[in-house]
Amino acid sequence: MITQEKYRTTVKELLANGTIKMAIGYRPGSTPDRRRPLFIRTSEEADQLVLDSTCITNLSGYLVTEGLLSDEKQVGIFLRPEGIRSINILAAEYQLNVDQIVIFGFDSTGREVRPLQGRNAGDFSALLTEIKENPPLTSKEPLLERVEKMNAKERFDFWQEEFSRCIKCYACRQACPMCYCRRCIVDSNQPQWINTSSHTLGNFEWNVVRAFHLSGRCVQCGNCDRACPVNIPLRLINQRMAKEVVDGFDHFAGLSPTQEPVLASFKKDDTETFIL
């Protein structure tokens, strides 16, 4: 509660002295354990701000709303460490300028919420490096271990079963801060690479393409997983791809705002084991 109060005061101050034009945070949702995004422009709105351990949504996607940052004014945003990584990736992909983003960092253990030191993306590099070296224990997923132990056939059957529920609502895409394209590949129908109907092939196509488009970019914030109305464990795919990228290229997504995108950059010592 202390953290929440402190941040309310900070946001009010920064709004009052004109440092930021808006702060993006959380407010109560429809049930006690749900939170909604809050867009704070006034001191009164700041009083609605909630910050507790249930604030888990990665809000960074709101920053790439068209026109929000084009006036070059600063915007504040409440972010967990993975959200800060998202900011770094968005900056590395030229979707925003980190100098315009004021970060209100926080993290939680159990029900305890604590603030993170720093305001600019660059202030958190030590913290992010620490997370890269020692990933938090909570990231260990029992289901992922189970899936990885399966053979190819079992794994295919598992995903076929999971994907069979997919209704192609693209909520995963809407929730993901990385899916900022003006036109998504699934919206392109000349040609229609990805079938829109929800049968096995189309479902695989969509989810595999999504996995590839996020490899080296996903920070495992879990937005897609929570957004899925049919509970497909999308996080498993993302975690697996993130591991591949770390193992193959030592690339931990979102470490800095100048990190080159792993799949677009080339180094002379990149392994080429995939070339027959």
Add this chain to the structure above:
Amino acid sequence: MAKIGVFICHCGENIAAKVDCTKLAAAMGEHPGVAVSVEYKYFCSDPGQESVKKAIRENNLSGIVIAACSPRMHEATFRKACAEAGLNPYLCEIANIREQCSWVHTDKDMATEKAADIVRSMVEKVKRNNKLQPIEVPVTRRALVIGGGIAGLQAALDIANAGQEVVLVEREPSLGGHMAQLSETFPTLDCSQCIMTPRMVETAQHPKIRLLTYAEIESVDGYIGNFKVRVRMKSRYVDMKKCTGCGDCITKCPVKKISSEFDCGLGKRTAIYTPFAQSVPNMPVIDKASCIYFKNGKCKTCQKSCELNAIDFEMQDEFIDLEIGAIVVATGFQVQNTALYGEYGYGKFPDVITGLQFERLASASGPTAGKILRPSDGKEPENVVFIQCAGSRDPSKGVRYCSKICCMYTAKHAMLYAHKVHDGKTHIFYMDIRAAGKGYDEFTRRAIEEDEASYVRGRVSKLWQENGKLMVRGVDTLLGKPVTVVADMVVLATAMVPQPNAKEFAKTIGIAYDEYGFYNEAHLKLRPVESSTAGVFLAGACQSPKDIPDSVAQASASASKVLALFSKEKLEREPVIAVNNEATCAGCWGCVLACPYNAIEKKDIRDRSGKLVKQVAYVNPGLCQGCGTCVTFCRSNSLDLAGFTEKQIFAEVMGL
């Protein structure tokens, strides 16, 4: 409505033996959108092409598919035929039913079925082809020749004599390369220096040639007709504008015992030096590694001796940026280090020398002024043993290929030796005598018959020293007996291998090389002087071992290719380039990073009042090579490749 013509070629028996062309033609005739489907024995022949043109005109075809060999063979042929019939050449597609079908299958029914799949998928593609226009790019009419050996000089002179500008870059302080080191040249025995040095002078004085010696290529960017080349001028520490080449500094230099590279270690040079007396330009350089001043900050004797004050110890490397239209690579070879053959004792016994060292001994300008003297004690050898293939044609230790020149130069060495030491004896251990070339076999016969070279067919197994003599143990396979020859000097016919940095250098210019590091030609038989990169040509021993006549011939051939390129003001390029959809581009710049040709730029989109709306990727059509890397990277599919659009590829895949 599509009106597609399908032309199924038998390629004699090449396709018809495994694919039922009649059945295939009938099946394709049924395919939606196909207006004509015919077969013929050779569509690439004149009547074949005429029938294609006739069909296009008579049926007003909107696209054609030639089901035949690989597009690498005849795509250009049929595109040209299309254009002649009034159809945009890019509305022609080749379905490869030879290399990818008939040649690799045995079952006729299944091969026919597969051929139908291949043709059908191309029909579906061609329905979605667009009319494309070739891209015109300007040509910079200035050639870069890399390497100042005989091949480089020939290419530079040929291009310059045709009136085009040339920049000649040589890594060493002087022009000349390996040929300048040679004594007399086979098969005419004319003095190498006598025919070489006038060429060097002519090159240096030519008004169309800009000579950059002691210089290296730093980077090459751009593409055919429009290369951007950065050259590093290594600091000579001698101001070339002031120096007259008087040589006072060389005489005064106190460091005199440096092993001379030009004399292959048989002679000595000073720290400030010219590689040889006839160097072009005849201006010295300071060898920084050996110079006393650079070691401990004292000396400057050369500076004091120079009346023109041409020596500048503060000189730094300089960079020159050049705009170049075509590049001739003539970087030459090196002699393989024969120390890898422990049994021949090279490096262990001073009187075991390489063929190139023998050249220096026999050369009038060499360390012994042309007298054949052994390096160990300076005595005239009475018995000389030559060992051929010391490195070549030896898959186990040396190189697999034949170095081509050794049979000839060994015969020449035996001759030169016989001419200089009248009662000397020569033994030549050989595997085969390869003397193919004008006057070459006559030359080796002359060595045997007139100059009494004793050829022993067999290999040498061991070489050791006994009582100041070299004992050479080998086998005479014609007699079937081991032989031991007592020799005063042994000459190894070492292999020609690529320059030590050949592979890195190939990467700098962007050309392909083989397993050894020799540069690959575009086609071994039909395009032997072009590299795999457009606008880069090859000359001399950087491509494969060559003698002087071959190097000169290839250099002239390269020059003619360069001149053909320079004969036009503009160059036509394939319009297969990436195009960006600016409406959907998210401006993530992944494509900018991914592009290997730096062809993608950031473009500002502004509204009417000039306010920046967004930035999107823009593909420079002059720089794009159509590789498609950006297309595969683009997540929103905003980038597409003309001629291979997503639509076309999708239709092609779905047609299978």
